[in-house]
Amino acid sequence: MKCRQCDQKASIHMRQHKLALCKEHYLEWIPEQTARFIKKYAMFTPDEKILVAVSGGKDSLALWDILARLGYQADGLYLGLGIDAGINYSHESQRLAQKFADENNLKLHVVDIEKEYGQSIPVLSEISHRGHGRPCAVCGLAKRHEMNRIARDFGYDVLATGHNLDDEAAVLFGNTLNWSSEYLLRQGPVLPGTEGLARKVKPLCRFYEREMTAYSIMRGIEYIYDECPFADGSQSIFYKEALNQLETARPGAKLIFYLNFLEAKKSGNLFVEKNVGKSQLHPCPKCGQPTSTPDFCSFCRMIEKAASAV
């Protein structure tokens, strides 16, 4: 397979875009597209200060790399969660986040939850009995709280996270299965800031997880490959796997699922009761059943057409 731009051997084929690119052009394409999404969704402007939530994983480090390359004022924030689980998970992810910052002369804020609040995330979870035996709910709560606190205390205009399209599609899938209308209406590339709450943006929300992995590998970014030990068997991973099955059979399915949702939300057609009754029904002059089509109903027109064709 050849690169669409230079005829060299392609390194990645993105079926949903019918686009294959070599390493060199892929490493140009990703930042270009990110810049396009930042503008399209009015995420931030070049004069705003950005705080990037950095976990040491592929997505957040790739995001930080891209924003720095695009010339944005982007500092990082690493939250030490105190997760060990026999693999030194937090320690290793902090090391990689710090390494990336040092190698690229970027500023990294580090907040250690245990030093700050007396307990690590797993212990806080146990003590507070939140999250049905998993620390994920407590972890999410602490992350949201601390990211906002640092953004506010240090005067950042916007908080950027590395959520990719698979993350977004998995959340959307879960919220759709549960018909969680409030969450659905809130989901999007930008969560506007309100009094005391920083604006949140997701510049990678239109890239597949596979694409961000490829970007990190091609760019030579060293990231933590091990999964968070508590993520094993999580619902979001289950949804991602299901969506990937769908994507393999129907390339572009994840992208369409997410983009059509954003479009429906933007146009105001999501959960609008008045739209349901919008079409005016009248009795079909022939059969008397309600129809929205002018004159005869579709069934009667079909029968009439068939009769005239004989």
Next chain:
Amino acid sequence: MIAKLILRDKEYEVRPGMTLLDALKKSNIVPEAVIAIRDGEIITDDEILRSGDEIKLVAVISGG
């Protein structure tokens, strides 16, 4: 000789001459969930596997 796919600590033996895509499907690995690396370079899934190939598969799914 055979070709090998290596995903985390698991190895899958496949027949040389088939495409990476076919090899992944035969091994019950979802192509969308991995990046394949041969000799340090990412390859696309239309690549024909050669005898003796050791293809490293990088899992892409993360999150909790």
